[in-house]
Amino acid sequence: MEDQSIISALVLGLIEGLTEFVPVSSTAHVLLAGHFLGFESPGNTFAVLIQLGAILAILSVYFAKLLGIALSLPTSVESRRFVGAVLVAFLPAAVIGALAHDFIKTVLFETPMLICVVLILGGLVLLWIDRMPLKPRYHDVTEYPLSLAFKIGLCQCVAMIPGTSRSGATIVGALLLGADKRSAAEFSFFLAMPTMLGAFTLDLYKNRNAISADDGLIIAIGFVAAFVSALFVVRGLLNFVSKRGYAPFAWWRIAVGLAGIIGLLTFG
Numbered sequence: 468m469e470d471q472s473i474i475s476a477l478v479l480g481l482i483e484g485l486t487e488f489v490p491v492s493s494t495a496h497v498l499l500a501g502h503f504l505g506f507e508s509p510g511n512t513f514a515v516l517i518q519l520g521a522i523l524a525i526l527s528v529y530f531a532k533l534l535g536i537a538l539s540l541p542t543s544v545e546s547r548r549f550v551g552a553v554l555v556a557f558l559p560a561a562v563i564g565a566l567a568h569d570f571i572k573t574v575l576f577e578t579p580m581l582i583c584v585v586l587i588l589g590g591l592v593l594l595w596i597d598r599m600p601l602k603p604r605y606h607d608v609t610e611y612p613l614s615l616a617f618k619i620g621l622c623q624c625v626a627m628i629p630g631t632s633r634s635g636a637t638i639v640g641a642l643l644l645g646a647d648k649r650s651a652a653e654f655s656f657f658l659a660m661p662t663m664l665g666a667f668t669l670d671l672y673k674n675r676n677a678i679s680a681d682d683g684l685i686i687a688i689g690f691v692a693a694f695v696s697a698l699f700v701v702r703g704l705l706n707f708v709s710k711r712g713y714a715p716f717a718w719w720r721i722a723v724g725l726a727g728i729i730g731l732l733t734f735g
Contacts, residue, residue, distance in 0.1 A: 473688060475501070476689045476692075477689070477692050478500065478504070478692075479497050479501055479504075479506065479514075479517070479689055479692075480520065480690065480691065480692025480693045480696070482496050482497055482500055482696075483497050483514070483517050483518065483521060483696075483697075484520065484692060484694065484698075484700065485696045485699075485700055487518065487634070487659070487697055488525075488655070488697065488704055489634060489700060489704060489716050490589070490593060490632045490635030490638055490713060490716050490717075490720075491586075491632055491716050491719055491720050491723070492582075492585075492589065492626075492631060492632035492633075492635065493518070493521075493633075494514055494515075494576075494629045494630075495582045495583075495586055495629050495630040495632070497513075497514040498514055498579065499582060499583070499723070499727050501514070502579050503730060503734070508682070512677070512678060512682075512686070513682075513685065513686055513689060515667060515670040516667055516671060516686050516690070517686060517689035517690045517692075517693045518663045518666065519663070519667045520690040520691060521663065521697040522660055522663050522664060524693075524694050524697035524698045524700075524701050525656050525660060525697075525701055526660070527698065528698065528701045528702060529656070545609050545610070546609075548609070548610075548613070549608065549611075551613060551616075552611045553616065553654075553657050553660075553661065554661065555613050555616045555620060556617060556619050556623065556637075556654075556658050557620060557658060557661040557665070558620060559617070559621050559623065559624050560620060560623050560624050560662050560665075561661075561665055563624050563627065564624075564665065564669070567627060568669060568670075568673065569673075571627050571629075572670075575628060576629055578629075579727065579731055580728065580731055581629070582630040582727070583630070583723075583727035583728045583731065584630070584728075585628055585629070585631055586630045586723055587721050587724035587725065589630065589631055589632060589717075589720055590716075590718065590719070590720030590724065591717070591721070592639060593635065593639065593713050593716060593717035593720065594717040594718075596639050596642055596713065597712045597713045597717065598714075601642055601643075601645075602645075603645055603647035603648075603650075604646075605641075605647065605650060606646075606647050606649075607650060608653050608654045611646070611654060615644055615645070615646075616654075618640065619637050619640045619641050619654065620658070621640075622637055622639065622640025622641075623636050623637045623640070623658065623662065624636075630724075633655075633659065633662065633663075634652075634655045634659070635716075637654065637655040637658055638651045638652055638655050638713070641654060641655070648708050648709060648712060649705050649708065649709045652704060652705055653705060656701065
């Protein structure tokens with residue numbers, strides 16, 4: 468195994484963790500960075516499989532809250548409604564993701580220019596949303612009605628286009644549907660758990676014969692890096708968006724998209 472592959476895996480894992488839960492598209496960042504680093508992964512599995520590290524970061528931060536919800540399920544209507552809302556929101560992505568998996572991985576993931584353009588368009592949408600005089604009606608994720616959760620889940624499906632951002636699609640959808648900025652980000656955290664776990668399981672199954680022992684070690688390095696860096700993001704993001712909104716992420720998306728286009732036109 469080359470040292471360059473190990474370094475690339477470490478860098479890409481850090482990028483994954485830092486970008487997974489902010490609306491800038493972690494997949495776009497990992498794919499573009501991998502493209503320019505010359506990093507190759509069988510079936511493009513690396514970008515999906517290291518997301519499990521980010522999932523564990525959420526679990527560690529919210530462990531006490533999740534344990535409380537699980538223990539109260541038999542007696543608490545609120546807990547059952549919350550779990551039901553997350554599962555209902557997950558359903559659209561589960562169905563469409565399973566049906567379109569091969570197209571997403573072999574066509575969309577292999578089109579860097581598309582990723583850059585979508586990054587820029589998503590940044591413009593975020594700027595527009597951040598400046599809208601929205602009047603939120605929902606402030607607590609445990610009180611989201613099932614109908615709202617399902618609509619947010621439909622919005623999440625747009626993120627199957629690399630560059631859109633899973634968290635960005637769910638947050639924008641939630642804001643337009645009446646959620647406040649903090650609860651929109653928090654619901655995106657919880658929805659990430661079944662969504663990313665499902666994507667991880669499907670991708671691992673589909674590519675089980677293409678992953679070698681060396682690939683497994685590279686993925687493990689990226690996994691650990693993603694876990695560590697995601698911890699910092701999950702712990703600080705809610706307070707940040709409550710105070711600053713989403714404009715900083717919008718400008719970042721636009722800058723990365725433009726830089727990617729320049730890089731592709733210059734270096735190929």
